Structure formats: C-alpha cells, structure tokens
Amino acid sequence: MNLPFKIASRYFFSRKKSGGYNAISLISYISLLGYAVGAAALLIVLSVFNGFEGLFTKMYSNFDADFQVLPKTGKNILIKDIPINKIAEKSWLKGVSAVWEENALLRYNGKQTIATIKGVDQNYLKTNPLDSHLLRGALMLQSGDTSFAIIGQGIAYQLGVDPDDQFHYLGVYLPKKGDIDMLNPEGAFAHGLVFPVGVIGVQEEVDNKYVLLPLNYIFNQIGDSTHISMLEIRVQEGEDISAIRADLTALLGPNYTLKNRFEQRESFFKVMQSEKSISYFILVFILLIAAFNTIGSLYMLVIEKKRDLSVLSTLGLNPNKAAQIFIYQGLYIAIVGGLLGLVIGYGICWGQQEYSWVALQSNGSTMISAYPVQVKFYDTIKVFFTLLGMGVITSLYPAWKAREIVKE
Numbered sequence: 001m002n003l004p005f006k007i008a009s010r011y012f013f014s015r016k017k018s019g020g021y022n023a024i025s026l027i028s029y030i031s032l033l034g035y036a037v038g039a040a041a042l043l044i045v046l047s048v049f050n051g052f053e054g055l056f057t058k059m060y061s062n063f064d065a066d067f068q069v070l071p072k073t074g075k076n077i078l079i080k081d082i083p084i085n086k087i088a089e090k091s092w093l094k095g096v097s098a099v100w101e102e103n104a105l106l107r108y109n110g111k112q113t114i115a116t117i118k119g120v121d122q123n124y125l126k127t128n129p130l131d132s133h134l135l136r137g138a139l140m141l142q143s144g145d146t147s148f149a150i151i152g153q154g155i156a157y158q159l160g161v162d163p164d165d166q167f168h169y170l171g172v173y174l175p176k177k178g179d180i181d182m183l184n185p186e187g188a189f190a191h192g193l194v195f196p197v198g199v200i201g202v203q204e205e206v207d208n209k210y211v212l213l214p215l216n217y218i219f220n221q222i223g224d225s226t227h228i229s230m231l232e233i234r235v236q237e238g239e240d241i242s243a244i245r246a247d248l249t250a251l252l253g254p255n256y257t258l259k260n261r262f263e264q265r266e267s268f269f270k271v272m273q274s275e276k277s278i279s280y281f282i283l284v285f286i287l288l289i290a291a292f293n294t295i296g297s298l299y300m301l302v303i304e305k306k307r308d309l310s311v312l313s314t315l316g317l318n319p320n321k322a323a324q325i326f327i328y329q330g331l332y333i334a335i336v337g338g339l340l341g342l343v344i345g346y347g348i349c350w351g352q353q354e355y356s357w358v359a360l361q362s363n364g365s366t367m368i369s370a371y372p373v374q375v376k377f378y379d380t381i382k383v384f385f386t387l388l389g390m391g392v393i394t395s396l397y398p399a400w401k402a403r404e405i406v407k408e
Helices: 003-012 023-061 084-088 153-159 215-222 241-252 266-304 306-314 319-355 377-407
Strands: 067-071 093-108 111-120 134-137 146-152 170-175 189-200 210-214 230-235 256-260
Touching: 003 319, 023 266, 023 319, 023 377, 067 241, 084 093, 084 241, 093 153, 093 215, 111 153, 111 215, 146 153, 146 170, 153 189, 170 210, 170 215, 189 215, 210 215, 230 241, 241 256, 266 306, 266 319, 266 377, 306 319, 306 377, 319 377
Parallel strands: 111 210, 146 189
Antiparallel strands: 067 230, 067 256, 093 111, 093 170, 093 230, 134 189, 146 210, 170 189
C-alpha cells in the first residue's frame, strides 16, 4: 500500500489511547460535516433549478412546437414554396400546422389592448395538447362558418373576458397590407368580431401575449391566403431530434431558418441557466469559506505530528511523501464529507418528489403546489469534483508546511 496514504488513513481515524477523540480529530470531523452540508446544499439547489426548468419546458411544450420553420429574410413565407407534402410523408411526423402571427388591437366590452394574434389551421388543436391548460370555456376555433377565439388568461384579465357571456364579442383589428389613406386611418385595419369561447393558462409570457384564431378567418380578414408567418412541426415521442433537424434542413434548403423548442424561448432558458450558474458559484464561494476550517485542522495536525515527521524522515521519508500525507488527509475529509452530503441531498430530493415537503406559494394559476426537483447525474459529478478540488486546495498549505519540516 502507498505509505503516505496509509499514514493519512491512520491520522484520519486516530483516537486517544483512552478511547475518545482528540481536539484535532474533532475539528476534522467538523470540517467533514461542513463538506457534507455544502454538498447537500449544492445538489438540492441545482436539482430545484432543474425541476423548474423541466416544469417550464413541459408547460411550453404544450404550446410550442418541436420545430418552427421561419423565413431567412422577411416576415412571411409563400405557402406554395414549402414542401409540406414531403414533410407529411415522414414517419417521425406527429403533426404540421401553418401559422400566421401579427400584432392586433383587441376590444371587448369597452376595454382594449394590444395582443399577438396567432392564426392556426385545423391541425393545431389536434397536435397541441392544450386541454390541461384550459381554465374556462372550451377549446374550439371553428364550427361550420363560425369562428371562435381562445385567449390567454393575462389578455382575458385585461379585457374582462367571460366565455359564458353570450352578449359581448371580441373585436379584432388587423393591419391591412398596401398603402394607407391618411384621411381614413380606420381603413388601414381589417375589423372583425369573434366570440371568445375559451381561456387558457400556459405560462405568463404566453398568457399575456397570445390569442388563438382560425387561420381561415385571418385570411378572410387580411385578404391574403398565399402567405403564412411560419410552419410548426411536431414529432413523435422518442424520436432523435438532431437527426430530424438534419433531415428538415436538407429538405427545406437554405431559404429557411429552423428553430427547436429551446431556440424559440432562447432568452428565457438562457436566464434560467444564468441563474443556476450564479447560484452555484455563490454556494461554492460560501462553501470555500467554510472549507478553510480544513486548513486550520490540517495545520494543527502537522504541528501535532511534527515529532512523527522527524522520525519518519530519519527512516527515509522524503519531503514530497510527507506533503502527500496531508494532501491525502484533506482529500479524505472532502471525499467522505462529499459522499455523505450527496447521500443526504439525494434523500431530501427524493422526499420532496414523493411527499412535497416544501410547499410553493402560488396565486392559484400554477399547476404545481410544491417545489419541483430533478436530480441529474451531471450535477452530481460536478458537485463531487468541486468538493474534491476544494480538498486539494485546502490541503496545499499544510502539505507545504509538512514538507518544510521534513526538509529541516
């Protein structure tokens, strides 16, 4: 066995002859406890961020498609230029929907606001599972020749929309294409009335922005049925997204931009990752301060074992081997404390998943009542190696001191 490792092991488990623990051992165990608490805290915080990210991804996934096909330049796509028939032949396809988006003025019962109109075809509600997000009314966009609107709850709150009110309709003012007559500004807008049949709650960013309308209704209002804003594509569960992206890119050619679900909400997910990284570094900094206890305990151990080091040096222990003893000692504390903390962290995360120990304050619109957690193997490895690095850093000075003692 490696001699420095063997000596470090005996120092780590050393006890008084009377059977108790000496002060240095107690300080070492306190340092070990600090590593354990830090590891558990790091794992729990990272898992909570993973839980929220997974939750919001799931919320958005019911509204956002797996892929959006957008024009490389300009705002609109000429429908006849898109190979929709070839896309429809793909085995991985779950559904494809033509979408038209535009800002519009909405009026309802004396109130008005600006929102984004999302005109969708008849396939949209079949492939987008919005049933779990329906708060009031029904999910319906077309019945015969009659068109209906589905409104985000933020817009519905601003306008005071009541799907059960049979006497008030939603006025939709859409900008027309072409030249505007400055003497008749109202002529620049296409005006129509629809009944708001449903209110959905997806996520605040969606709820305060979108109103769903039938695509045919939009075409009739603006007088243009040849262009759309984008094509939304949903794929079957379990398919290889990267391979499908490559397939679509080859099929569409260079004139279109393809965005996956994360690229559609790029700013939101970047903020989530930034907050996770900042929280990680803050906790690491706090843990690093706490880990300096290890420097003190190892330094005192060096002083206590000064006579032993002198004896060992006469037996042939060189300065580098002496330094390794206390590096191994620091790693012992970090590894044992880190593993203990990871076990504790896993236990707390499991308990939160199963029993919802910590409740989440909400206003009643959220679909969850407790903090979501999701433990990822990558985070576990990251926490462990973070503590391992701290073990090396905090043992450097005591190891250098031991080396100097042996050199003397």
